[in-house]
Amino acid sequence: MDDQEVSYHVYSTASVIGILKLNETVNLDLSKGRYAFGGGKSYANYYYDLLFSEDDHTSIGIRISSLLRSKITNNEIYTLRGFIEKSIKNSYIELRFVVDEIVQQEERSISEEELQKIWAHPE
Numbered sequence: 133m134d135d136q137e138v139s140y141h142v143y144s145t146a147s148v149i150g151i152l153k154l155n156e157t158v159n160l161d162l163s164k165g166r167y168a169f170g171g172g173k174s175y176a177n178y179y180y181d182l183l184f185s186e187d188d189h190t191s192i193g194i195r196i197s198s199l200l201r202s203k204i205t206n207n208e209i210y211t212l213r214g215f216i217e218k219s220i221k222n223s224y225i226e227l228r229f230v231v232d233e234i235v236q237q238e239e240r241s242i243s244e245e246e247l248q249k250i251w252a253h254p255e
Contacts, residue, residue, distance in 0.1 A: 142211055145185035145192050163229055164211045167194070167204055174198050183212070183229060196231040209238040 145165040163183060168191070170181040179201045181194040186209060195217065196204070204210065213233040219226050 144187065145183050146188060146190040162211055162213050162235060163192070165191075165209065167206065167208055167210050169204075169206045170194075180228075183210075193226070193228040194231060195228050200231055200234060203234055205237070211235040211238075 142162040142164050145163060165183040165185050168182045168184060170179060173179075177198050178195050179198065181196060181201070182191045183194050184191045194212075211234075212229070212231045213235050214229050214231040217228045217230045219228070
């Protein structure tokens, strides 16, 4: 067995949305962004939350198991491994990032209070 490290391309949330809008096919392994809890209810042992781009307010829906979600802290930056799931609802296509693994949580460089001020008053 080789001891070579496998590398993956990490996509920002905005990049994922942009790629999918262009109708390109992408083998998406990892996505990185600020995790935000959704409604708080579990449906069939899954939660439906949001992953926001670090650079702006672009977001993509997340489907994550209850077990993995229990390891997530709201409003923290995560790198997640998964795939894009597509479903058709009321004549439009809904895209959702399905999380298979939490790869990394980044250390916060800004306080929760400062973050709330930024999101409450975006420029």
